[in-house]
Amino acid sequence: MYRKVADVSVWQSLSAVLAGLTVVFLVLWLRSAVRQRGSRFDRSAAERVRIDLELSLAEQHGRLAIIRELQDIAVLSLARLITRAEGARYAAESDPSTAVRAATALVDDGRVTLADLRRVLTVAREGESIQARQPGLQSAHNLFGVMRDAGLAVGFTESGDRFPLKPGAELAIYRILQSALANALKHGGAGTEARVSFTWTQDGLQLLIDDDGIRAAARRESASASDFAARTTYTIDDDLKALSESISGADITQMRERAQLFGGIFNAGTVPGVGFSVSAVFPSLRFHNGVHGVNLSR
Known part of the structure; x- marks a missing residue:
């Protein structure tokens, strides 16, 4: 007992x-x-x-x-x-x-x-x-030069008629661009190519940054053409996963929040076999004053 x-x-x-x-x-x-x-x-x-x-x-x-x-x-x-x-x-x-x-x-x-x-x-x-x-879009070409010196090949295209931006919106777009290029270099490494495009509409702006970080890494690490092809091969399942996956991380969160502050729609995701894509669409940027959706009574 x-x-x-x-x-x-x-x-x-x-x-x-x-x-x-x-x-x-x-x-x-x-x-x-x-x-x-x-x-x-x-x-x-x-x-x-x-x-x-x-x-x-x-x-x-x-x-x-x-x-x-x-x-x-x-x-x-x-x-x-x-x-x-x-x-x-x-x-x-x-x-x-x-x-x-x-x-x-x-x-x-x-x-x-x-x-x-x-x-x-x-x-x-x-x-x-x-x-x-603060820096703005007038510094974009200098930013491209800095990134090229660091090993990132940057291509830039712009279409549509550019209109003046409010300082806050211009800084937010610049920071999104800066973070996307820095991430492309960090994850893809030297030799990665990033393609940046600005598309100005009557009332807004579409910002797109595509990189080939996966292919760049495969080029560095592959010993032969067949090895490179194997490293960049992808399936339909990879495409479906890329469409449904939720990308997280401090940089992604900050870019998304910056876009949302000015009525923007932010998307980021992997392009299987190629690299990474970041887009920020601001449909009403011309008339967005930075306080839309903000509770000013508090």
């Missing part, structure tokens, strides 16, 4: 210990999951910052080249101005009328030199103001 009671007590103790361990492991697992999620967000943010910095560097490098050219012209104009001023000073001693004509010409030359110097200041100040504001 006592032995049975002891056995029951032992089992109860073991059950309590196991329950306690289960709770501890669950807490540790949750903490690990939170840290991993935070790490993914941190890597995503760091990658975006890196691309922004490289883009800014490329823009400022081009601006400095323009400043150097204008500065060289201004210095040359100033040197000629000084030379002609010295000539006018010597001419004034013997022929005052010649000195008057020379002084008139000096005034004109001085205005030209002053205009060149003001152009230098204008370009420099524009660089400061651009550096201070």
Whole structure:
């Protein structure tokens, strides 16, 4: 009798210990999951910052080249101005009328030199103001250049008549484009080709980014043509899975949320045997002010 009671007590103790361990492991697992999620967000943010910095560097490098050219012209104009001023000073001693004509010409030359110097200041100040504001579609071609330098081949087409965008919408579209290209390079690797298209409609915009990351990886890893064909072969089941699968991840979530803020419809999915496709359709972007669907009474 006592032995049975002891056995029951032992089992109860073991059950309590196991329950306690289960709770501890669950807490540790949750903490690990939170840290991993935070790490993914941190890597995503760091990658975006890196691309922004490289883009800014490329823009400022081009601006400095323009400043150097204008500065060289201004210095040359100033040197000629000084030379002609010295000539006018010597001419004034013997022929005052010649000195008057020379002084008139000096005034004109001085205005030209002053205009060149003001152009230098204008370009420099524009660089400061651009550096201070958020990137937009005016930076898209520079973004393509940065991605090409990193190993992603980018093709771009645009159709329709572009219309002005509100700053928030322009930034959202730029971030979607930036994230999609960064993901194409991250998952497809160097040599991946991305095709970007902007289709402007009367009231909206359709943004499409297709890449061949699967084929690019197969090209790098295949030893022969048959090996490449085997790695890129897909079935009807693969097509059906691609149509029904739900793509998740921090970058995908952020892109979807950015699109929804401006009435956009976001889709992302695998293209079997080829790569990945991202689309964002904004049917009423021209008239969408960024507060549609937002509860402004709170």
